[in-house]
Amino acid sequence: MNDYHKLVFFIGVLTLISLVQVSDASVVSTGDFNKDFFVMWSPSHVNTSADGHERSLKLDEESGAGFASNQLFLFGQIDMQIKLVTGHSAGTVVAYYLTSDQPNRDEVDFEFLGNVIGQPYILQTNVFADGFDNREERIDLWFDPTEDFHTYSILWNLHQIVFMVDWVPIRVYRNHADKGVAFPRWQPMSIKISLWNGDSWATGGGKDKIDWTKGPFIASFRNYKLDACIWRGNARFCRADSSTNWWNKERFSSLTSTQRRLFEWVRKQHLIYDYCQDNKRFQNNLPKECFLPKY
Numbered sequence: 001m002n003d004y005h006k007l008v009f010f011i012g013v014l015t016l017i018s019l020v021q022v023s024d025a026s027v028v029s030t031g032d033f034n035k036d037f038f039v040m041w042s043p044s045h046v047n048t049s050a051d052g053h054e055r056s057l058k059l060d061e062e063s064g065a066g067f068a069s070n071q072l073f074l075f076g077q078i079d080m081q082i083k084l085v086t087g088h089s090a091g092t093v094v095a096y097y098l099t100s101d102q103p104n105r106d107e108v109d110f111e112f113l114g115n116v117i118g119q120p121y122i123l124q125t126n127v128f129a130d131g132f133d134n135r136e137e138r139i140d141l142w143f144d145p146t147e148d149f150h151t152y153s154i155l156w157n158l159h160q161i162v163f164m165v166d167w168v169p170i171r172v173y174r175n176h177a178d179k180g181v182a183f184p185r186w187q188p189m190s191i192k193i194s195l196w197n198g199d200s201w202a203t204g205g206g207k208d209k210i211d212w213t214k215g216p217f218i219a220s221f222r223n224y225k226l227d228a229c230i231w232r233g234n235a236r237f238c239r240a241d242s243s244t245n246w247w248n249k250e251r252f253s254s255l256t257s258t259q260r261r262l263f264e265w266v267r268k269q270h271l272i273y274d275y276c277q278d279n280k281r282f283q284n285n286l287p288k289e290c291f292l293p294k295y
Contacts, residue, residue, distance in 0.1 A: 076228020091199025
């Protein structure tokens, strides 16, 4: 284990300890996919273990599949262990995201874009706020996400949205609503997970299509944790500063110094696309948040 992985492991242990100390009252997951989620489409392509603790999705020429949480949430942290499609997965997309499903929807996305064998898996993130997106970032992962399960997390509170991979922050979207930047803060969102055919755009800009002879394509999920505020019809309960709503406390309002070092490492070594660097796309009129601090 090299120094970087030792550091990541240490951070993960500290994070888990701190969350256990402050968040037991807010954990709403049962650990059973059958109890916390429902199948959105193609139940024949969804396989769940007998104890409900592990679930897989299948994509073939007939269909993909997806499932969603029974509850809506407003702020909290979502963790999911995922093992991605193995082998030649070009054209496939595994999506793991929060969405409000409204016309002016808010959405927080992890999208894993299938790869050609020998090429790194690309992780795309995106944020929709008040119906507007165009906030894509892409990184290549520093490990093979098809060999084992890894933890992908979203921390969402009044201050920031943090995307994490094995507790390493890979992206931060801060609440700059006071400066006119839209931020998801009023609409409750459900958790959705799906595996589908995205070969019109996902790999090589759509040049690398799905090779159905390599299928079926399988993605697996387990050990999830839903530590979030269940929507009860009034935002003030989820926005309140309380022991249950640990995510709104000051200590979670920004990255720690160690998290900042890891975040900058990801930006320097693994970032391959940032909408805030795409002047051509935005005709030299980058979104306002691109000029504001991330922490």
